[in-house]
Amino acid sequence: MDRGRMALAVLLLLCVWLPVSLQCSVSENQIGQVTRLLNIMVQSEKSSAASGSTPNPSILLALRLASYHDTATERAMLGRLQADAVKRVQEGLEFSSGTVALYCLGIQACCADPSLTSAPGLTGGKKTLNLAELLEKKLKEEIENIDSKNFPLTNYYQVSLDIMALCMMGKPVTSHSVQRLIEASDNGGFSYGGKYSVDTASVAVLALTCVKRSIKAPDRMVLRLKIQNTLDHLIKNILQETTSEGLIGNVYSTGLAMQALSVTSTSYNCSRTIQTVLERAGSGSFENPMAASQITPSLENRNYLELNKLHCEGIQKPLPESTLPPPHPTVPEGVITVHYRVENSITENTFNDIIDVTVPAGSSLLRVMEEAAKISPVKFKFTVEKSSWGPFVTSIQGLAGNAEDRTYWQFLTGKDALEQGVGDYKPFNEEHIVAKFSKY
Ligand code: B12
Structure with a gap:
């Protein structure tokens, strides 16, 4: 190919690629909507702490992945998560596998080691609680339930969270567990009442991508290939759920779906998706802090697989107070x-x-x-x-x-x-x- 043709080809490629890939995060003048949602989460954490309610680890993940930070709140939240984990274990309180996974990810996102979780009040001669080990045990119980009853103790969304969190901590995930997740994906395990759960498929993509990246040994290449096939299939399913406005599944699964598409470098009309999500944010769809936590990472093109690479030292850009007014759906009367x-x-x-x-x-x-x-x-x-x-x-x-x-x-x-x-x-x-x- 001569130089002229080569330049033309590159130009053409750029024309196709730029619109779909460049705008994968909010622009400078749209960041206000993100900081408003971050402030909603910070406020909710502060009131949860004040009332002694349990912390929400998804909020910590979102705060840590953001470009603006309220370091004091994030630090306090880490302490609350660690203390709550210890309390749940010591008092034998409810601690589902997916919750343990989210706690591990939250602790890791703050550069602390989930295997060495300590908190005041830890008794019985133990200085630390090993949350990674607890997660391994919880995942084992989920898989045993699948083996005997054909479905997990909780659901495949949580099994995916478990595999993702273990993989992110560099813990071995057995081929058997991965195989069970792959089978579930093939056999309708990601649907609830006949409706395909884009949220579940998306977290499974994150989990399987992490495992795929961690496979180095040549004897596990067959597993790697199986994972790649499943990923291709899942991405196809997720994209199939795109609506005419660019939402993927519904407005609440879109954030996780965007993470799945991002880690697999899938091209799609991301600017249209962001545009619609921002419109929905403006009309009040994300006032629930949990909903905010699942959308904000994607608005800044961040994903859960980056949680173990975050910086915790040094100056972080402080989170400004929101200048945007909260959405006012005309105050209804009567x-x-x-x-x-x-x-x-x-x-x-x-x-x-x-x-x-x-x-x-x-x-x-x-x-x-x-x-x-x-x-x-x-x-x-x-x-x-x-x-x-x-x-x-x-x-x-x-x-x-x-x-x-x-x-x-x-x-x-x-x-x-x-x-x-x-x-x-x-x-x-x-x-x-x-x-x-x-x-x-
Ligand atoms: C699995 C699941 C279910 C299962 C939960 C039971 C089970 N065996 O796991 C079932 C099918 C029962 C379910 C029901 C509903 N769900 Co649901 N569910 C999920 C899913 C895929 C995973 C939840 C999970 O395990 N999280 C991980 C664990 C560690 O976190 P957790 O907080 O402990 O999880 C518990 C709660 O989330 C609770 N739960 C599940 N769904 C909902 C919904 C609401 C509104 C509440 C308050 C609690 C709740 O059950 C989980 C397991 O115990 C999420 C997807 C997502 N993006 O979060 C949707 C999701 C949370 N569900 C959603 C919805 C809308 C519902 C329903 C309201 C649907 C309906 N029209 O009836 C009902 C709840 C009705 C009620 N009775 O109050 C939405 C919530 C959006 C929002 N803004 O509120 C989500 C985000 C899916 C989506 N993209 O639309 N759900």
């Missing part, structure tokens, strides 16, 4: 009526009860449910459990979902599943909300 139905057609004692509830406009679905329970407690009483995303509805009319039967209370508007939980979702006037006892 009252609204919501048609609320609770429905169970899968266990023996079926029921289907409807009530019309009137609440102030702008109320959450949780408020609607509370009103319904006040009016008709027998039919509409319910219980919730606190989680990183807010209140998770565990039972209605005394009927509780459970992991063994893989049942849960699903929330729909008409026939469509809600994209937010009952604490965040704000019904509109005359909306038909259904709580349906479902299988996943």
Whole structure:
């Protein structure tokens, strides 16, 4: 090829490549939306610390990956995570495998060693708690459950988090565990109630990419090849879930999907995705700090596989206070009526009860449910459990979902599943909300 042609070819290549790849992070004049979300997370951590609630490790990951920092809050959070890990282990409290994985990643992101987690109050002659070892044990239990019952103790999102965190700590991940994740990806294990979970596929991509990068021994080349095939397949599935506006899955899976596409160097129309995400941020989709934590890394083109390479010393750019006002969906006035139905057609004692509830406009679905329970407690009483995303509805009319039967209370508007939980979702006037006892 002569020089002229070569130059033309390079120019053409650049024309195709630039628009898809360059704009993979927010521009200078869009950074305000990111700092606003970072401030939401910092505030939520501060109030969680003040009220003695458990820390949220996903928030620490997002804060550590950002370009602006509130170092005092990050440092305090590391201490809270370490203390909480020790407390959970000592008091035998709930500590799911994925939570242990997120704690390990959070501690590592602060340049501390999860294998040497110490906290005041550590007793029994032990000076440190080995969280990496605990995670290995938790993953083993997940895999044993898959071996015997065909599904994990928790879910494949958490199994993926486990594999990613172990791999990031340089711990060996057995071929058997990786194989189980690959099989799940091939056999519909990443779907809940028939709906493909882009979030799960994306975390699996991060986990498998980490494992693939760590394979050096020639005798594990077959595994490497299998991983590559699965990655190709997962990326295809994820891209297939792109909407016309550029979201991947829904607005809440888009951040994780962007991380998956980034670590696999997949080209896609990233500027369109960022544009839509920023619009949604502007209209209030990410006010929940957990939602903010899963989107901000991608807005700055960062990903979880960089968590073990962060700098903890030296001056960090201080996080400015947000100059953007919080989104103001025009303050609604008056009252609204919501048609609320609770429905169970899968266990023996079926029921289907409807009530019309009137609440102030702008109320959450949780408020609607509370009103319904006040009016008709027998039919509409319910219980919730606190989680990183807010209140998770565990039972209605005394009927509780459970992991063994893989049942849960699903929330729909008409026939469509809600994209937010009952604490965040704000019904509109005359909306038909259904709580349906479902299988996943
Ligand atoms: C697995 C999963 C489920 C499982 C959980 C049970 C199980 N065996 O694991 C099932 C299928 C039951 C489920 C249900 C729902 N989910 Co879900 N779920 C997930 C997923 C893929 C992984 C969660 C996880 O294990 N995290 C890791 C562990 C370590 O963190 P954790 O906080 O301890 O996890 C627990 C909670 O997250 C809780 N949980 C799961 N989903 C939801 C949703 C809400 C709103 C709340 C408060 C809690 C909650 O269950 C997890 C396991 O115990 C996430 C994806 C994501 N990006 O986070 C979506 C996700 C959290 N779910 C989501 C939604 C919308 C729901 C539903 C509201 C859907 C619906 N229309 O009914 C319901 C909850 C309804 C209720 N009863 O209150 C959204 C939340 C978005 C938002 N802004 O609130 C996410 C982000 C998916 C998405 N991209 O849309 N979910």
